[in-house]
Amino acid sequence: MAQKETAQRILDAAEALFSEKGFAETSLRNITTKAGVNLAAVNYHFGSKKSLIQAIFARYLTPFSEQFSDQLDIIELRKNTPDQLLKLLVITLNKSGLENPEKFGVFMRLLGLAYSQGQGHLRKFLTSEYGEVFSRYMKEINRVTPELTPMERFWRIHFMLGAAVFTMSSVDSLMAMAEHDLGTETDVKGVISQLMPFLATGLMANV
Template sequence: MAQKDTVKSILNAAEELFSERGFAETSLRNITTRAGVNLAAVNYHFGSKKSLIQAVFARFLAPFCEQLEQELLTIHQQLPQQQPQLRELLLLLSRTALHAGHDSPRRLGIFMRLLGLAYTQGQGHLRRFLQKEYAPVFTVFMQLITAATPDLSDEERFWRIHFMLGATVFTLSGADSLTAMAEHDLGKAADVAQVIDKLIPFLASGLNAPHQAQ
């Protein structure tokens, strides 16, 4: 097996197993068995399980952030003359995510499950890695979100962003099951892009809803 194919096989196996079992519950032996390689190949290409976890995230996030950065900088340069629209920012984020996972229809759902696990399982090294590698583009995104929600306090915006993220991870990580239920209950087939089209107005309305003072 060529080195490029070996790396791809390891990443595919790791991505699937981490999303199915979690990070701690997945061993390197589980990964090598599914990938059809030996442990030496994992150690040679990645060095450690932590580095492999980071590589799994980087495979999705590197092209995602590269494209998103260009789009966001164009919008950011128009401030403050032209205020960004919240719904348009969320649509841009979703289109970029779909494009980043275009090589596999399941890629976005798998990544969302991994993202949810990164929040719920103790992976401090992963959060530090993501902060180091991708903080600049998400800083620009948050500046635009702030500009699009001027009536929210920083505290209120913080909670709503995390509620929005939770709803997104839950919905897209189970998009296959959700579309199957929709087809059964409503008699209409749907794909992940259509699920996102339904999700965006819900997220935008929740994030930009009037704040009820206590």
């Protein structure tokens, strides 16, 4: 088996198990069994369980952050609104391949687990690898919300993140529910188009 294929199988197995069972509940033995490899292969390609978790996030966030940086180069030259800044995320998702419902749902479940299961190493990794581009984005958020105090802005951003993680981590189920209850089919873009105005209104509530 080619080395690249082996690493891919390990990543695929770990991603599926982490999103289903959680980081703490998934052992390296679980991962090697599902991937059909031995522990030496995991150690060779990733070195540790923490590094494996980081590699899973990197394969989503590296293409996303590259596209995000390109989009920020454009918007930093103009006057923006909160709604436009949120739409920027949608544009970036569409350009980086995360518009696939299954893929997007898995990533959002992993993101939610990163917050709920205390993966301190992961937060350090994300800050180190992607902190610059997201700091640029937060600078724009700060610029369009001067009426908010730092505390208000902090909580609203995290409430927005919580709503987004909940919605998009269960996007398949929500689309099925919408079809059953409303008799209309939708897709990820349709769900996001409903979510974005809600988030923008929450960010600017009573301002």
